[in-house]
C-alpha cells in the first residue's frame with residue numbers, strides 16, 4: 001500500500017480517576033486503534049460516541065489501568081492486540097509483540113515502535129512520524145514523567161532522551177492527567193523558567209474551566225519539563241550538581257518528586 005499523507009482522527013477521553021483513553025482512526029481504511037484500554041466500558045462508550053468500530057488495541061505497558069479492558073474488548077470486537085515484546089506475557093490477549101525499531105501499518109498510517117523502559121521493563125511508545133504524533137503511555141507526562149518502577153534511573157533517562165529527539169512539532173499523548181501536580185513540582189526545580197511560569201498559568205486556567213491539558217508537544221516539554229532539562233544551568237546550580245552527568249541530575253529530580 002502506498003503511504004499517504006492522511007492524518008489520523010484522534011479522540012481522547014478521560015477514564016478511571018485520572019487516566020486518558022485515546023482512539024485513533026485511519027480515515028483511509030477506517031481502522032480504529034485504542035491506545036491502551038483502561039476499562040472496556042469506557043473505551044466502548046467512546047467508540048459508540050464516535051460511531052467507530054474497534055480493530056486494534058496498541059498497549060504501551062502491562063499495568064492494569066492500561067490493559068484491564070483488553071479481553072472484554074477483544075471478545076466484543078475481535079480486535080488485534082499489539083503490545084510490548086519486553087512484557088508480552090503480562091499483556092492480556094496479546095496477538096503481536098513489538099519492540100525497538102519495529103514498524104507496522106494501521107491502514108495508511110505508519111507506526112514505529114520505540115522502547116522506552118523505566119516505568120516498566122518493557123514499556124514502549126508508538127510514534128506515527130508522518131502524522132507527527134506519539135503515544136507515550138506512562139513514560140512522559142506534561143511537565144513530568146512516569147515513576148521508575150522496574151528500570152533504573154539511567155534507563156529511564158535514556159528513554160526520555162529518546163523522546164526528546166523526536167521532531168519538536170510532535171504531539172504527545174500521555175496516560176494520565178497529572179499536569180497540575182507536575183506543574184507545582186516543576187516550579188520548585190526551575191522557578192526562574194519564564195516559559196514554565198507561563199505554562200503553569202495556562203494550565204491552571206484550563207483546569208479551572210474543566211478542560212484537559214493534554215496532549216502536549218515535544219518542544220513545549222523541552223522548554224518546561226524539568227525532567228527533560230537536566231542540562232539547565234539554573235537547575236544544576238539549585239541542586240548543587242554542576243558537573244554531574246545528565247542522568248544523575250534527572251535521577252535527583254525524580255527522587256525529589258517521589259518525596260514531594
Ligand SMILES: [Fe+2]
Nearest residue numbers: 061063119138
Ligand atoms: Fe503505568
